[in-house]
Amino acid sequence: MEDFTPVSALIGGGLIGLSATILLAVNGRLAGVSGIMAGLVPSARDDAMWRILFIVGLLGGAAAWLLVTGGPVIAFDVGWPVIVIGGLLTGIGTRIGAGCTSGHGVCGIARLSPRSIVATATFVAVGALTVLISRHMIGF
Amino acid sequence: MIRNLAALGAGAIFGLGLAVSEMVNPLKVKAFLDVAGDWDPSLTLVMGGAVMVSFIAFRLTLRRPKPILATRFELPTRRNIDRRLVGGAAVFGVGWGLVGLCPGPALSALIYGDVESAIFVVAMLIGLAVGPRLLAMFAASPAPDVAPG
Numbered sequence: 667m668e669d670f671t672p673v674s675a676l677i678g679g680g681l682i683g684l685s686a687t688i689l690l691a692v693n694g695r696l697a698g699v700s701g702i703m704a705g706l707v708p709s710a711r712d713d714a715m716w717r718i719l720f721i722v723g724l725l726g727g728a729a730a731w732l733l734v735t736g737g738p739v740i741a742f743d744v745g746w747p748v749i750v751i752g753g754l755l756t757g758i759g760t761r762i763g764a765g766c767t768s769g770h771g772v773c774g775i776a777r778l779s780p781r782s783i784v785a786t787a788t789f790v791a792v793g794a795l796t797v798l799i800s801r802h803m804i805g806f
Numbered sequence: 807m808i809r810n811l812a813a814l815g816a817g818a819i820f821g822l823g824l825a826v827s828e829m830v831n832p833l834k835v836k837a838f839l840d841v842a843g844d845w846d847p848s849l850t851l852v853m854g855g856a857v858m859v860s861f862i863a864f865r866l867t868l869r870r871p872k873p874i875l876a877t878r879f880e881l882p883t884r885r886n887i888d889r890r891l892v893g894g895a896a897v898f899g900v901g902w903g904l905v906g907l908c909p910g911p912a913l914s915a916l917i918y919g920d921v922e923s924a925i926f927v928v929a930m931l932i933g934l935a936v937g938p939r940l941l942a943m944f945a946a947s948p949a950p951d952v953a954p955g
Contacts, residue, residue: 674826674848677823677855678823678827678828678852679827679852680856682820682823683855683863685817685819685820686863689816690868691874692808692875699910703909704934719810719811720813720814720817723816723817723819724913725916726821727821728830728914730818731826732825738830740915740923741832742906742920744905746922749925751904751929754932755897756902757929757932757936759895759897759898760909760934760937761937762941764894765895767908772857776857776860776864784887784895788896789895789902792900792902793900798841802842
């Protein structure tokens with residue numbers, strides 16, 4: 667547990683909660699990132715502008731922190747074939763399961779939605795199992 | 807106009823939160839999921855902090871009859887826990903565990919200019935687009951998950 671960063675985790679989490687509150691209070695929308703993106707792919711609805719701007723902000727906020735602090739450093743421990751598979755599964759799974767870590771994990775749990783609680787428990791458990799198998803049993 | 811600005815601002819605060827909490831780093835996220843290794847519980851506090859703030863603020867917000875700049879709150883109406891919900895979450899869990907990125911951090915990570923993040927986001931967009939079609943292909947019995955009533 668030497669890499670545990672409780673203070674920045676809580677502050678970062680609080681900012682995410684603030685963001686979700688602004689979007690709900692002003693625009694009446696939930697800050698679920700997979701849902702916001704799903705509304706941009708073909709066959710989706712036409713309210714594209716706020717979705718695009720939310721995503722621009724998502725990049726801009728992280729860019730501002732990187733410019734000011736030079737961090738955080740990011741790194742991958744898998745090659746591009748695994749990244750392609752992981753990206754596809756993330757897109758397919760969040761579309762079919764109607765949410766991701768933000769939509770189910772933050773907004774849904776905050777609303778005490780049983781669907782979101784079940785979904786979050788599922789993807790955390792399966793994610794942990796996937797790391798256990800891929801990292802400790804297969805070894806990539 | 808102001809609604810678009812609010813979306814931009816909310817996105818920026820969200821991205822800032824992901825950067826401050828280091829959730830943009832796939833290895834940090836994988837360290838949370840790696841319960842058998844050198845476990846890093848930080849993600850529980852990120853999600854916990856976000857839920858604590860939203861839990862209280864959502865309650866205050868939803869007491870209002872409508873949002874400040876929109877006609878109504880657009881909240882999910884589905885209540886049923888079905889195979890589609892659990893199956894989708896499980897498929898996402900495999901992708902999350904393999905790479906260590908979920909949709910929000912994947913987009914924020916694009917600013918680093920790594921080819922890995924770009925590949926992940928393109929694959930994720932393809933997955934988002936084909937998800938419903940795949941579901942239709944694999945669904946042997948039509949729509950068993952429609953909410954009763």
